[in-house]
Amino acid sequence: MSQVIDSTASEAADLVRHARRIVVKVGSSLVTNEGRGLDEGAIGHWSQQLAALVQQGRELIMVSSGAIAEGMKRLGWSRRPHEINELQAAAAVGQMGLVQMYETQLRACGVGSAQVLLTHADLADRERYLNARSTLLTLLQLGVVPVINENDTVVNDEIKFGDNDTLGALVANLVEADVLVILTDQKGLYTADPRRDPEARFVHVARAGDPALEAMAGGAGSGIGKGGMITKILAAKRAAASGASTVIAWGREPDVLLRLCAGEAIGTALVAQTAKHQARKRWISDHLQLRGAVVVDDGAAAKIAREGKSLLPIGMTAVEGDFSRGDVIAVRDARGQEVARGLANYASSEARLLCRKSSADFERLLGYAAEPEMIHRDNLVLSRG
Numbered sequence: 001m002s003q004v005i006d007s008t009a010s011e012a013a014d015l016v017r018h019a020r021r022i023v024v025k026v027g028s029s030l031v032t033n034e035g036r037g038l039d040e041g042a043i044g045h046w047s048q049q050l051a052a053l054v055q056q057g058r059e060l061i062m063v064s065s066g067a068i069a070e071g072m073k074r075l076g077w078s079r080r081p082h083e084i085n086e087l088q089a090a091a092a093v094g095q096m097g098l099v100q101m102y103e104t105q106l107r108a109c110g111v112g113s114a115q116v117l118l119t120h121a122d123l124a125d126r127e128r129y130l131n132a133r134s135t136l137l138t139l140l141q142l143g144v145v146p147v148i149n150e151n152d153t154v155v156n157d158e159i160k161f162g163d164n165d166t167l168g169a170l171v172a173n174l175v176e177a178d179v180l181v182i183l184t185d186q187k188g189l190y191t192a193d194p195r196r197d198p199e200a201r202f203v204h205v206a207r208a209g210d211p212a213l214e215a216m217a218g219g220a221g222s223g224i225g226k227g228g229m230i231t232k233i234l235a236a237k238r239a240a241a242s243g244a245s246t247v248i249a250w251g252r253e254p255d256v257l258l259r260l261c262a263g264e265a266i267g268t269a270l271v272a273q274t275a276k277h278q279a280r281k282r283w284i285s286d287h288l289q290l291r292g293a294v295v296v297d298d299g300a301a302a303k304i305a306r307e308g309k310s311l312l313p314i315g316m317t318a319v320e321g322d323f324s325r326g327d328v329i330a331v332r333d334a335r336g337q338e339v340a341r342g343l344a345n346y347a348s349s350e351a352r353l354l355c356r357k358s359s360a361d362f363e364r365l366l367g368y369a370a371e372p373e374m375i376h377r378d379n380l381v382l383s384r385g
Ligand SMILES: Nc1ncnc2c1ncn2[C@@H]1O[C@H](COP(=O)(O)OP(=O)(O)O)[C@@H](O)[C@H]1O
Pocket: 026, 027, 028, 029, 030, 183, 184, 185, 186, 188, 189, 190, 191, 192, 193, 194, 195, 216, 217, 218, 219, 220, 221, 222, 224, 225, 226, 227, 228, 229, 230
């Protein structure tokens, strides 16, 4: 049995203790008590823990399923429909109750919440990716807990996440979370589905992306959940691509989030092998197709290369090519040498207006106020040195 690990369970637990930005995902079977209706006690308990962690100075995002199951209950449907339009209708009905319950519970703990509905296409589109990212990061800065679900109304079979484990991982990638916590109806990952195999052994820690894990994981055990363990294993692999480790744990474990954040080894830890900043750099370097460039003065080039600062439009002298917000562009110095590459916050047409301008002028020049940076330092990779 592989269970290849480069970390011990206690080292893995330390990852959560030190985590600042955490994405928590809860599945339909937990949220709706196996389809019996929204579990107010469970949502209240997670909300209290989320609020306590925000109050500790951490940033929390909740990815919660349950809309379809709750919608089915509200519509009086006992069997999950096959028609996609019926599933979408159920999700729209159920999402009302779902988000209302989180809002009420979090507010009672003194923490604000926000509803964010996303689709895969939103995150594949570079401009929408940047928009979603900056909205979520702003919410986190405000100390608000975003409560995310798939935007079931606008997706069809092909582009549907199908399960919220994938959505949780994509959100972890989007905001560069330190840890993804997947709460489910089992204590974690076993060597086989424990509902079917009484010999199944518990896996405490493993390497995220280890192919041996995929062989252990079966499909959903309850009639309510969709993904099963395989989607959680694949979500951990995906989250690891941006440097986030994943913990899979039982959602009804008392104080599970607080105890994980206190460094207790609960559940299965799937440890990412790449550090966050390296993963981000690789992601940007992989988008090698450059859409254009900006030329910067020596002051801006030095700030980027030596101090690791963001590129501000005031340091830009020229814009080359035709690019959109979210495209990867080069940053060149006055001698034509490439200093860095990164994701443009402004399209080339806007960037041309912003050259040499300070952020106080942006609203007058563009008609709206947006990011002060042309490329944020988180989205910038140095080309040499
Ligand atoms: N190797 C495994 N270890 C643990 N659970 C497994 C495994 N393989 C399959 N499962 C099943 O996956 C289920 C959890 O997935 P799912 O029902 O989709 O939950 P959720 O709604 O939380 O996403 C478990 O109840 C279990 O029966």
